[in-house]
Amino acid sequence: MKLIKKLLLFLFALLIIFVAYLFFNMLGFDSRQLTADPVAPRPIDxxxxxxxxxxxxxxxxxxxxxxxxxxxxxxxxxxxxxxxxxxxxxxxxxxxxxxxxxxxxxxxxxxxxxxxxxxxxxxxxxxxxxxxxxxxxxxxxxxxxxxxxxxxxxxxxxxxxxxxxxxxxxxxxxxxxxxxxxxxxxxxxxxxxxxxxxxxxxxxxxxxxxxxxxxxxxxxxxLRGMVPDIEKDVAMIGIAEKGFISLELKVKIEGGHSSIPNDETAIDVMARAVVKLKDNLFPARISEPVRSFIDFLGPEMPFMNKLVFANASLFESVILGIYQKSSTGSSLVMTTTSPTIFRSGTKDNVIPQIATSTVNFRILPGESSASVITRVKNIINDERITITKGEFISEPxxxxxxxxxxxxxxxxxxxxxxxxxxxxxxxxxxxxxxxxxxxxxxxxxxxxxxxxxxxxxxxxxxxxxxxxxxxxxxxxxxxxxxxxxxxxxx
Ligand SMILES: [Zn+2]
The missing domain is CATH 3.40.630.10 (Zn peptidases)
Incomplete structure (x- = not known):
């Protein structure tokens, strides 16, 4: 009995220390908002x-x-x-x-x-x-x-x-x-x-x-009424922008008549590749600009948000979870994967030889078009698929x-x-x-x-x-x- 009591006391003390730590971090999480005297609006004719x-x-x-x-x-x-x-x-x-x-x-x-x-x-x-x-x-x-x-x-x-x-x-x-x-x-x-x-x-x-x-x-x-949990207008200054690359995937496999289909057709291979990419999205992470956003707006948020944001490193997975609830949020914490074009076949009874698809990626700062290509190759892991870069590429x-x-x-x-x-x-x-x-x-x-x-x-x-x-x-x-x-x- 005594031992259990001691253990409970110990756990309780730990909890107190943990909560105190969270609050301590919140104390130092001061507003970064600048105070300036408003300039009287000039007349504009x-x-x-x-x-x-x-x-x-x-x-x-x-x-x-x-x-x-x-x-x-x-x-x-x-x-x-x-x-x-x-x-x-x-x-x-x-x-x-x-x-x-x-x-x-x-x-x-x-x-x-x-x-x-x-x-x-x-x-x-x-x-x-x-x-x-x-x-x-x-x-x-x-x-x-x-x-x-x-x-x-x-x-x-x-x-x-x-x-x-x-x-x-x-x-x-x-x-x-x-x-x-x-x-x-x-x-x-x-x-x-x-x-x-x-x-x-x-x-x-x-x-x-x-x-x-x-x-x-x-x-x-x-932004007016567009930042969750903040009523005031929020002026957002972009300190970075995401990169852009489109990759065209292409596979060529002998076709034939649809009455005697092969085990695997070009359409099957391409469909599987695209599904693999969607099943293995890029890992979510808090990049520097999003970290800055948290530092600027966290102190202006209601108590619980503030507590979480003041301890952003500790609650990283919680924060990422919140972002990933919406597609807008997701686009801020990961390199996104969007298949935008999918092409194959022209006739209902002919198995096409060629299937292509184009997948667009918006690249998070800290990554690059080269790292996107490497990852895509690894995920698809199919030698039959060739990967070609689109004309317009912009690094983050x-x-x-x-x-x-x-x-x-x-x-x-x-x-x-x-x-x-x-x-x-x-x-x-x-x-x-x-x-x-x-x-x-x-x-x-x-x-x-x-x-x-x-x-x-x-x-x-x-x-x-x-x-x-x-x-x-x-x-x-x-x-x-x-x-x-x-x-x-x-
Ligand atoms: Zn514009």
Whole structure:
């Protein structure tokens, strides 16, 4: 009896120590939110709204098929820019790349300071003719109705191009002189990979020996009601982005007539390979950007979440389990596996010789396209299947620091323009043009100052793309404030 009592006491003491340890970690888990005095919203006149809506009327579409590229619209956009932003075009050095991409250079007064780069893209995805009728306002109308601006590009990503140009033009009117040089880089083919736009601009800057203090591109935004257990708006600054590779699997086995089938056909082999890949997903793990997200938002969460997040290493499997409950969550903690094309056979009574499938992978930082291929080969483990890489490959980016000058200034600007909004670092699951700039700076951030919520999240590349007028005004205010904060020495 005595022994059992002692043992129980011992276990109880252990439990107390464990709980004390959890609480101790929580004590040190302080808020990382910056406090800054809000900047009074500047008046933005109606002409600025009109210019934005006019820009949305120009169909700078990156088509599925390059043969459908409409150069006349891109030339129209070019004259739109020179006509509407006269100071920018007279006081900044403008360079064109492959005719329709632009780099503006606003020379700073202190050449010893590293320049900053603001990026955006002026092309948009097509608005499918098949679902035009489902748009409440025509996709290239630029209509302003009930204080909402409608059109393709309203959030992806003409809002960046025009928002930045409005900010620069306004600062030029006020005779603002930056200390750091500012580059504005606007690509015209982001939706097709950015090879002629962003990549060419980046190469030019690299050849010139430019090293940027920081680069800011699109990628993440202000999330409203989209982070579980957090009511406030959350501005997400992407500090890394996932990589991209598609692999085509192909098998060729003698076919024949379906009345006397062989034991194993090309379709069987391919089907098995794809099932194996889906049954052996990449291991889930907390990568650096997700770890940062936990550190930024954990302290702002309700008690239990906070306790778990404050002890993230201890509760790693619990946290991963929570993430993996949803497909959005899963995409943040693992290299994802998506079979997207599956092809074989043409006739119901003929066994085909060839079966192919394409599987798309989005690669977590810390892994690579090469490590994906090795793993896929090992899992499929079938010599008859050949594996070919797709044309477009993007390695996962490096992870940028949350302590850098750039991150601090973006963070401060958010606090000043969007008071009450929480700020967090995060991982971008798509690919942005900023990946072409990875040689130019260690500090690459992905944040567009627009608000995303459940009603407009699917309008990216989807239907009814739009932005409320007051939110667009904040986009301009954000870039004005960032240009001020980010171009001074400290
Ligand atoms: Zn975009």
């Amino acid at each position: 109606k002409a600025a709204i009109d210019r934005f809506s006019a820009s949305l009327r120009i169909k700078t579409v990156s088509p599925e098929n390059l043969a459908d590229f409409d150069s006349a619209e891109f030339r129209l956009f070019s004259s739109f820019l020179t006509d509407n932003y006269p100071l920018t075009h007279s006081r900044l050095v403008t360079r064109q790349f492959n005719s329709y991409s632009y780099l503006y250079e606003w020379k700073g007064s202190r050449p010893d300071l590293k320049p900053i780069v603001l990026m955006s893209h002026l092309d948009v995805v097509p608005a499918m003719t098949s679902n035009r009728a489902d748009w409440k306002e025509a996709p290239f109308s630029g209509v302003v109705k009930d204080n909402v601006i409608w059109g393709r590009g309203a959030i992806d990503d003409k809002v960046g191009v025009i928002g930045i140009l409005e900010a620069v033009e306004q600062l030029l009117q006020e005779n603002y002189q930056p200390e750091r040089t500012v580059y504005l880089a606007f690509g015209h083919d982001e939706e097709r990979g950015g090879i002629y736009g962003a990549a060419t601009i980046a190469q030019y800057l690299q050849d010139k020996g430019v090293e940027a203090e920081f680069v800011l591109d699109e990628g993440m935004s202000i 980016s490096a992870v940028s620091s949350t302590d850098s000058f750039g991150f601090q200034k973006i963070n401060q600007t958010i606090a000043e323009i969007f008071p009450g909004t929480l700020v967090s670092a995060g991982l971008v699951v798509g690919a942005t043009d900023s990946r072409h700039f990875n040689q130019l700076s260690e500090n690459i951030y992905r944040f567009l100052p627009i608000v995303i919520h459940k009603d407009n999240v699917s309008s990216f590349h989807g239907l009814n793309e739009r932005i409320p007028v007051h939110e667009y005004k904040n986009v301009i205010r954000f870039y004005i404030q960032l240009l001020k904060n980010g171009t001074l020495r400290n």
